[in-house]
Amino acid sequence: xxxxxxxxxxxxxxxxxxxxxxxxxxxxxxxxxxxxxxxxxxxxxxxxxxxxxxxxxxxxxxxxxxxxxxxxxxxxxxxxxxxxxxxxxxxxxxxxxxxxxxxxxxxxxxxxxxxxxxxxxxxxxxxxxxxxxxxxxxxxxxxxxxxxxxxxxxxxxxxxxxxxxxxxxxxxxxxxxxxxxxxxxxxxxxxxxxxxxxxxxxxxxxxxxxxxxxxxxxxxxxxxxxxxxxxxxxxxxxxxxxxxxxxxxxxxxxxxxxxxxxxxxxxxxxxxxxxxxxxxxxxxxxxxxxxxxxxxxxxxxxxxxxxxxxxxxxxxxxxxxxxxxxxxxxxxxxxxxxxxxxxxxxxxxxxxxxxxxxxxxxxxxxxxxxxxxxxxxxxxxxxxxxxxxxxxxxxxxxxxxxxxxxxxxxxxxx
Numbered sequence: 088x089x090x091x092x093x094x095x096x097x098x099x100x101x102x103x104x105x106x107x108x109x110x111x112x113x114x115x116x117x118x119x120x121x122x123x124x125x126x127x128x129x130x131x132x133x134x135x136x137x138x139x140x141x142x143x144x145x146x147x148x149x150x151x152x153x154x155x156x157x158x159x160x161x162x163x164x165x166x167x168x169x170x171x172x173x174x175x176x177x178x179x180x181x182x183x184x185x186x187x188x189x190x191x192x193x194x195x196x197x198x199x200x201x202x203x204x205x206x207x208x209x210x211x212x213x214x215x216x217x218x219x220x221x222x223x224x225x226x227x228x229x230x231x232x233x234x235x236x237x238x239x240x241x242x243x244x245x246x247x248x249x250x251x252x253x254x255x256x257x258x259x260x261x262x263x264x265x266x267x268x269x270x271x272x273x274x275x276x277x278x279x280x281x282x283x284x285x286x287x288x289x290x291x292x293x294x295x296x297x298x299x300x301x302x303x304x305x306x307x308x309x310x311x312x313x314x315x316x317x318x319x320x321x322x323x324x325x326x327x328x329x330x331x332x333x334x335x336x337x338x339x340x341x342x343x344x345x346x347x348x349x350x351x352x353x354x355x356x357x358x359x360x361x362x363x364x365x366x367x368x369x370x371x372x373x374x375x376x377x378x379x380x381x382x383x384x385x386x387x388x389x390x391x392x393x394x395x396x397x398x399x400x401x402x403x404x405x406x407x408x409x410x411x412x413x414x415x416x417x418x419x420x421x422x423x424x425x426x427x428x429x430x431x432x433x434x435x436x437x438x439x440x441x442x443x444x445x446x447x448x449x450x451x452x453x454x455x456x457x458x459x460x461x462x463x464x465x466x467x468x469x470x471x472x473x474x475x476x477x478x479x480x481x482x483x484x485x486x487x488x489x490x491x492x493x494x495x496x497x498x499x500x501x
Contacts, residue, residue, distance in 0.1 A: 094278060098271030106263055122220070125240055126209045129222035131354050132166050133238040134207075135367060136173070136224075138358035142236070143228040146175050152189050155181040158364050165368045169241045170216055173226070175234045176202055188215055193237070201225055201235040211242065218242045353386065360391045361431070365401045366408065370429065373412045377427060382419055387430035396438060398483040399501055407479055410472035411442045411497050418446025418495065443496040449489070 136142055141158060145151035159171040159182045173181040178193040195212035201223035209222045221239035225232050353374060361367040370386060377384035395404060412429065419425030428443040449457070458477040480487045485501040 094274065095271050098274060099268055102264065102267035102271065106260060106267070125220060126222065128166075129168060129220065129238040129240060130207070130209060130224070132162070132168060132171070133222045133224040133236050134354060135358045135371070136162065136171065136236045136238070136364075137226045139364050140362055141364065142173060143226055143233065146173070146181060146226065146228070146234045152181045156183075156186070156189060160184075161365050162368045165372050168238050169219065170214075170237075170239050172237045172239075173234060174198070174202075174237070176232065178202060181234075184216070195221070197221070198223060198235060198237065201237075202232075205232050214239065216241060352388070356386055356388055356390060360388075362393045363395055363401060363404070365405055366392065366431075369405055369409055369412075373409070373416070377416055377425075380416065380420055380425070382416060382422075382425040382427060384427045385429070387428070390429070390431045392431050392433055392438065396436065396483075396501060399479070399485075403479045403483070404501075407476050407499060407501075408440065408442070410476050411440075411499070414472065415442055415444035415446070415495075418444045422446065438501045440499040440501070441496060442499075443494055445494050448491040448493075449495060454491070 136159060139158070142155055145154040148154070155173050159173060163171045163184065170184050172183055172193060174193050175181065178198055180189050180191055180193055183189050195214045197210040197212040200206045200208065202225075205225040207222075207224045209220065211218065211220055213219075214221070216239075219239040219241045221237050223235055223237050226234045226236055353371070357367040357370060361370065374384045374386070395401065412427065415427045419427065422445075424445070426445045428441070430441045432439050458473050460471060460474040477487060480499065480501070483501055485499065487500075488498045490496050490498075
């Protein structure tokens, strides 16, 4: 084989092996990160459910399964986990995605440590829906354990999530391999040109002393050139590896970019202060949506809501808060420093809600018809959210006002 082709083959092998090693380590690291993130998600969801007073009170109640099933199914659909099972100390289910499983004993044989010892943990086991990753958290009522909650994701769905990320990873391996092969071809051509297009044995036998001296000089230059190009090649390879890893964790890093302190503060605020489960679930969902869009979403740590006033139900509250937060997200979408603030408090049998954003102010001419049905500053089939909000607030005898300028703030009293 000619020297030029040997160099090309040799450099291609080195590149392939190097990329293969980088890809293998990245594969396992990505797999562990996805699994770790999913484990944290199900643990957080289980902790929120276990802290709900309605769940604690319903365990042991003859009609408790109906109350618990309705509550956790709302949360399950919003958090996109595969199942949320609340059970008593005997392992009897009070909730399940398949209603016919309610009242039957939990399966998997991995719940004992939680029921007997009150431990919180994540395990993998075969359940009634299939092999799953599941988080267990004990449920306490007045200091006594009354049951446990299990939140799970099917391993099959977890693998789908992982392979969807992996598909984004593969094109960059191909790009890196292509660049490396092109680089090896150019390098081999330059070396061949430097040694006058001859093979080493031809140089050894045919060149005269002077030519040999010149050839040796040429080889020295080639060596330095090869070293420099190899160094630059490795820099490029490292850069490609870094880009691959950045792309690899594009969504995974977004589900964990906030520090554990921020996440723990959020969960603590929602579980300890927001006792209306659907509202807590909505805020968690909107927080995650804002985080994906790189929008700062601050929930006031002083927020507190123990129960809803009799004049408004959960669905109506969700409609009001959900629409106002969604409008705020749209208002700051695309901004490099988008911020949304939320607070809720109850006082003198009333609930006070404040939602703010630092997006563009509401135009004065639009503010006059803000709550009219079909009225919107955006294109398309829009302008129904605020109209629905106004109708609900009017029906329950509440008030809604706003201020706008550097910051737009909505004030709702129910």
